[in-house]
Amino acid sequence: MSLSFLLLRTVNATVNVFTMKMNYSEPKIYTGGVDISTWSKLTLQEKKKAMSKDWFVYFSFRNPETGKLVKQNFIKAGANKLKTKKDRYAFLKTMQQSLLELLQYGFNPYEDNSALEEAIFSDATQKSKNKATEKQQESNSKAIEQQQPTIKETNATSILSAFEFTLDLKANMMNKNSFVQYKSRIGLFEKWLKEKTYFDNPITFITKKIIIEYLNDVLKRTSARNRNNSRTDIASMFQLLEDNEIVKENFVRKIAVLKTVPKRNKTYTPKQEKDIYEYMKSEDPHLLLFVKFISYSILRPIEICRLKIADIDVIDKKIYVKAKNKPVQIKRLPTILLDSLPDLSLKDPKAFLFGRFEIGEDWDAEETNKRNEFSKRFKKIKEHFKLGTEFGMYSFKHTFITKMYNSYRNQGKSQHEARSMLMPITGHSTMVALEKYLRDIDAELPDDYSVLLRK
Template structure:
């Protein structure tokens, strides 16, 4: 550490620190320490794991163009050889202070006389070009702190697939400033094309790819690494999403009988969908601490970090009684592969995939339509309740009003559209109203 400090404060540095700069405004940004992080227990924490590099960075106005540089100048020195977070933060702060004094004293990273001394490399160094790969990895890493784990994994997958394509096309080592809109269009066209010359993705998947990569490029623009984010200028075809449809009554009976005999854990999961109107990803989040048997409420954590409260109707209550929740730990998940509340070392996405995969095997076994999924049981419940309300003498408006509280739709119009889409609302026979025959 002493050697590092000495290297920065030798006679050459002192010469630059003591040289007055007449104009300081906007010549450079104040040096900052980049602390590499990882996600732990839902929070971003500093890490010194292998491959997680720390550095001091700043921006400097290019004397040739008069413009602030797009890429930061980075100083690594011996920072990543230090074996504790405390040491790295201490030395990093020292490096920031010394670098700031040097900049105020007149130092320019474009001065070749000092560049070899300090080991500083920036946008004018051919040895430190910000390649397409490095830029997107940089954008992903810096965006990580604002994303939940599930969202980050989605971004990671999109970026990984894009960089693999760039590698095949010889673009991964291209200077990020040379990446053009046409390159991205080529990639999106590749995703649309059928195999083997493409991936055969549907328009919705292609649009999602563009949205995620565009968000990374927006971060690079925000960090002044690229002069423009051209993703919003690229038009993608909007695909019509295929909507799930409810099962027939006969199909529901087949599934119920099969699951009761062969898939009891899946049977409980599907019944919970039917009676609670919850989505798969909401159900796999439920922990024992979210269940209040006394008040008969289930409180579901949502994506927005809020809680959605569901009434525990009688079938749900009786089901939960069998789980003996009072003997479980508060953080135990309600649904696990064992059929008992407990720990499950799997991501939310992995837990959803587990139940979806088991149901897919049943669907393929009986040859059910592709647009009928576990989500369809919510539709079956909505159709059944709506028709029951109407059959009991309620008007359509009354039935809609009662159903809104159960399905948690935000408006009557949204619920009406939903019921029409799944075939719950159909007009009566109007043939007697015709005045002519055809």
């Protein structure tokens, strides 16, 4: 039985102390390299730096062969999961006191302590029935009890328990859409482990070789991109297990990411754009308005599905968007789009802008399902025009950004000027990102260079 576990069990137990030969040093607490008594005088940066380091109890014990005091393994016992100085220090203070009691009682890290363990806990169990602990001791005990499950299970947690543990935490750490994808990929990994008869083992059974085997299977069945996404989610799971001391190392991070060629939606030609708009106008006007939000406001389909009536400010011509990279992003509502909107004044401000068939219509569905609904409807438009997989609703974003960029350039703006004016419209956070995007969609082509080729 480990020293950490033995200490945890003695925190709530009272033992008889009798004098032993001093074969050990008094246990001390390491508090991140600062003097804990001066904590209130430290700067915020110094406190953060100290809290970012591991805190632990340390001591030395006399080696029976050499007769010299030898430093023993540091005792952390989950203390560094406590996020405040007060909680962490109180926890380690109790560990320090309990360690001192054990040493006084006869604990020897170089010997078998089974008899000592039995003597301590049989005696403590009997005495604890009638003895109350002080209020501070109870508070410290609760803190330690919260750490016990992780410590006890560190070397014996089953794969099932580890997976359930990470899913429970991730559900509160990720947004709903991301968690659904994460859960799905972890579920596929779980299914594969069951097929291989690996699942009924402790989490430590899973090795880097096993995960590589699984990722190779994903690569053969699907694509390099899906394989990389699976690696990312499994690595995220193992990082959480490492952070909670359930596994020693997140070796998944060391598995290489495969190079992939990203798929890109092609830009529509002016004729395709005009024909598709005209066809949607007669066949599915609601879908046309949805596409205009992509085209004119440069929004992602999922962002459009999140919009509510209250997010459309028709007076100041603004759109309040829950974007990918920030909680709320304010975008301009261009007149060309505003003119396409119906009167919103009588609509419920809390209603979603896009219902299934009407603006402000009640539609009880997840945002991903709403996006998929519009994608399916646009697929019928594509089938009518016999367009391939390289075309989609996202193609309108590329088409209209290219159109605006070329319009700026035709006005005599330099490349830098055109990009600077375009950046607030597209929502790119850096000029480098915008420049890369414009290159990817071939927004600017060179003039006819035939004269350079003629002799």
